[in-house]
Amino acid sequence: MRLKLSHTGTLNVVVPRGVSLSDVEAFVVSQSGWIEAKLKELNSQACQFTKPEQLNLLYLDESWNLAYLPDAKSQTLKLRVNGDYKLDCSGRVDDADLLRKVLGKWLKHKAEQVIPKRLENLAERHGFHFNRVTIRGQKTRWGSCSSQKNINLNYKLLFLEAAVVDYVLIHELCHTIEMNHSRRFWDLVADCDANYKQHDKLLNAFSRTIPL
DSSP: OEEEEOTTSOEEEEOOTTOOHHHHHHHHHHTHHHHHHHHHHHHHHHHTOOOOSEEEEGGGTEEEEEEEEEOTTOSSEEEEEOSTTEEEEEESTTOHHHHHHHHHHHHHHHHHHHHHHHHHHHHHHHTOOOSEEEEEOOSSOSEEEOTTOEEEEEGGGGGSOHHHHHHHHHHHHHTTTOSSOSHHHHHHHHHHOTTHHHHHHHHHHHHTTOOO
16 A cells, blocks of 8 residues: 655545555554644745746647836735737736646636637547536546536646546546546546546656646
């Protein structure tokens, strides 16, 4: 058994076949010191948020430069496109939460222009059917699929390469048939994306480089 802690704080336990739930719980408890230490590191990194100077949207092949125009009297933060691939942020530019919110809204709008259409194309190509797609800003998930075949996708997919984005979309489309991570599910994923294992590794690597 081993633990995997993502940069977002999500804890996964990798368990071999045949291991009982009680043994898994005992193992996690035995590693509580390591878990607490790692969570403190993540919290410390979160507190050290620095304003991004660039937003490299690999999926769109766009790199946006950010300029910050602080205004101590302002209670808001405004975002304005200033020329080719330039964004001006003015107002409360040192408010990390507000900055994430404003940039997130801008990224969500851009993602809504391209990601749902790509999902539709992949669904048609591979014979999947979904009900509705929504773009959000989840902290711990790239996407999810409900039992009603409603798919949620993260606007941060824009920071990924196209092949990796396709893997995420295929992953969620496969959940419209298999609502689990069984052998049948992964066989379905492999049938649509022969390089899914490589793309999954790249997904984990990219997640550490996203500035928001």
